[in-house]
Amino acid sequence: MIMNTNAKATLTTRSSQRTTVHLGQPPAGDFGRAIPASGTHRQPSRAAPLRGRSWRPRRAPRRPAFILLLVLIVVVMASLAALNFSRSMLNSHESAQLSSSRLQARMCAESGAQAVRLFLSYTKNERLEQGGTWENDLFYARNVIPDTAAARRGNYTIISPALDEMGNYTGIRYGLQNESAKLNLNTLVQLDSLAASGDLAASATSELAGGDTAGLDGLASEAGAEDLLSGLASEATATTASSFATNMLLALPGMTEDIADAILDWIDEDDLPRPYGAEFDDYYSQVQTPYKPANGPIESIEQLLLVRGVTAELLFGYDADRNGFLDQAETTRMNNGMMAGAMPGQAATMNMDPNATPPPPLGWAQYLTLHSMEKNVDAYGLPRININGDDLETLYAELVEVLGNEEWASFIVAYRFGGKPGGNGSSPLVTLASMAAADSSAEDGALGSQLGSLQAAGEQLNAADQGQAQPWSMAAFDAIDLTQAGSVTFNQVLDVIDGTITLPQGNNEVTYTSPFASGPIELAFSTPLLMENLTTVDATAIPGRIDIMNCPHEILRGIPGLSDEIVDEILIARTDGSDSETRNYETWLVVEGLITMDEMRALLPLITCGGDVFKAQIVGYLEGSASFSRIEAIVSGAGDIPEILFFRRMDHLGRGFDIPTLGQRLDATLPGGSMMQ
Known part of the structure; x- marks a missing residue:
């Protein structure tokens, strides 16, 4: 053990x-020490030290930091992914904000177009009560999106070119541009049809010559008078009327006769070239890519770029951004003779071609239109009375109501039975041709003399009738059967002034003079009533006439028969501040003695003092943002419901104006509200 x-x-x-x-x-x-067995007494013992061995500590196994590096790479990649995702989200957010801002600016601009439609739905008197169309705060910085932050506050502004007192384009204004203040190309070509109507003038003149021709120099007999006046009328009108349209175009700055004739050849219906014009057979068939002229109404002013000789520089001038105003850079190019779009350092066109005609500053586009029209209603929006109506009983009752004078109403109705066509017997076409010839060069002196003789003959014949006539009376009207249809139609409302009617009385005929006299005082009283309430057609609108109160002076000087002296008087009258009622109608020219009544009759188909189709350059913008939308719209108020005839976005040409010019509305700070009044 x-x-x-x-x-x-x-x-x-x-x-x-x-x-x-x-x-x-x-x-x-x-x-x-030994561990004793259980229950055994433990004896202490000392172990002998080991000899020949030294004590060394045991090293720990190496563990490289690869895992830590891998984790670090993963963290960096995740961070970069998160950063890229954040940037992508920020970019998407900014893109969404930018798209939203652009959409808001576009909606602001389109709101402006609808506001113009609403404004033109008002009657003429209602428009004037709200400030009119020329310069109106309703078109300046109109708030659409109220907000305290300028970057989210959206407005629209409507800007048009302004005219100075001499009728030159200069500066801007906050209003609409009357298309009737321009030359309507689609109706201008219709002046050529006046040449074909020379036969009508001759026919009317023959009727005059069929009367008493005694006392007329150079007329030996009634047959001789008829032949002479008929032939002279036909020749004169055919010769002069054919140049009306060309001469009106030649009044534009930079226009040449070959381009004017080429434009008219492009629009007219025939294939016969004018003296300096161009048709398919002699020009357009010979270009590199042949194409045919429109030979009918054109749909946009830009279509003129297809016409021989018309360039973008001539059509748009130096106005590169098409905003109707020359900024400093555009003015510098114009002063240096550089065409619009020329690069810096490029040689001036004037230096390359001394004979080159500089384009007008704003181009021909500011003088031309395709849409001018006037609504055939009175200032309260009521249809005018057609004095050529068939129901004479109803016509008489309506005339008494609007004129308030039975004598006037009865004479107008009686005129339908025995009136002399053309008012006092003169031909408006002959008068217009005579006016144009009198204002032309000396080489047309013979034609002017012939036309003057023709006009004088008509006046003498009418004077002879007037000498044998008696004043109009209601007793003569009582003998007229209003259930019968009238045999005479009015050419124009002014036919009643100084007109005569011949009615049967027993076995004889009696001639009566008009109660509408052509004296200045009488005209000042009668013409506003006549022009406001009466018409000779059932058409809802009258196209193509020129607004003499708002057009540039170049357009005025191109109107046949208006001499430079008359044009200067018109320009002075436009700025003299007169609020006379007669100034609302084109007949103020004869009321104030600038032209005669015969000349007024001749000019009436060409001129007006109104218009119901307007161009609007609308800029929608956010005050504190670069987002904008610029549109050009032509809105017609000539129908029952205003409609947009032409719509074009112009964003690619820039905003056109800076924010201070467009206006800021610091008072528009109520979210969900509106500053529209």
Whole structure:
């Protein structure tokens, strides 16, 4: 038993001596002691130290930081992905904001177009009560999107070219541009039809010559008078009327006769070239890519670029951004003779071609239109009375109501039975041709003399009738059967002034003079009533006449028969501040003595003092943002419901005006509200 215990102790001691202690610490003394068996007395013993071996600490195994580096790379990549995602979201947000701003600006501009439609739905008097169309705060910085932040506050402004007191384009104004203040190309070509109506003038003149021709110089007999006046009327009108349209175009700055004739050849229906014009056979068939002229109404002013000789520089001038106003850069190009769009350093066109005609500053586009029209209603929006109506009983009742004078109403109705065509018997066409010839060069002096003789003959014949006539009376009207249809139609409302009617009385005929006299005082009282309430056609609108109160002076000077002196008087009258009622109608020219009544009759188909079709250049914008939308719209108020005849976006040409010019509405700060009044 003792031996077994000692043996175990020895084994334990040897085993303890082989035990290795880690981390550089020597083995504890307890490790060298034998563990006695259970129930056995433990004897202390000392293990002998190991000889020939030195104690060394055990090294830990190497563990490289690859995992940490991998984690770092993953974190960086995730961060970059998050950054790119954030940037993408920010870009998408900014893009969405930009798209939203552009859409808002576009909606502001289109709101302006609808506001113009609403404004033109009012009657003429209602428009004037709200400030009119020329310069009106309703067209300046009208708020559509109220907000406290300028970047979210949206407005629209309507801008048009302004005219100075001499009728020159200069500056801008906040209003609409009357298309009747321009030359209507589609109706201009219809002046050529006046040449064909020379036969009508001759016919009317023959009727005059069929009367008493005694006392007329150079007329030996009634037959001779008829032949002379008929032939002279036909020749004169055919010669002069054919040049009306060309001369009106030649009044435009930079226009030449060959381009004017080419434009008219492009629009007229025939294939016969004018003296300096161009048709398909002689020009357009020979270009590199042949094409045919329209030979009918054109649909846009830009279509003129297809006409021989018409260039973009002539059509749009130096106004590169088409805003109707020359900025500093455009003015510099014009002063240096540089065409619009020329690059810096490019040689001036004037230096390259000394004979080159500089284009007008704003181009011909500012002088031409395709849409001018006037609504055939009175200032309250009521249809005018057609004095050529078939129901004469109803006509008489309506005339008494609007004129308030039975004598006037009865004479107008009686005129339908025995009136002299053309009012006092003169031909408006002959008068117009005479006016144009009198204002032309000396080489047309013979024609002017002939036309003057023709006009004088008509006046003398009428004077002879007037000398044998008696004043109109209601007693003569009582003998007229209003259930019968009238045999005479009015050419124009002014036919009643100084007119005569011849009615049967027993076996004789009696001639009566008109109660509408042509004296200045009488005209000042009668013409506003006549022009406001009466018409000779059932048409809802009258196209093509020129608004003499708002057109540039070049258009005025191109109207046949208006001399430079008359044009200057018109320009002075436009700025003298007069609020006379007669100035609302084109007949103010004869009321104030600028022209005669015969000349007024001749000019009446060409001129007016109104118009119901307007061009609007509308800029929608956000005050604190670069977003904008610029549109050009032509809106017609000549129908029952105003409609947009032409619509074009002009964003590609820039905003056109800076924010201070367009206007800011710092008071429009109520979200959900509106500054529209």
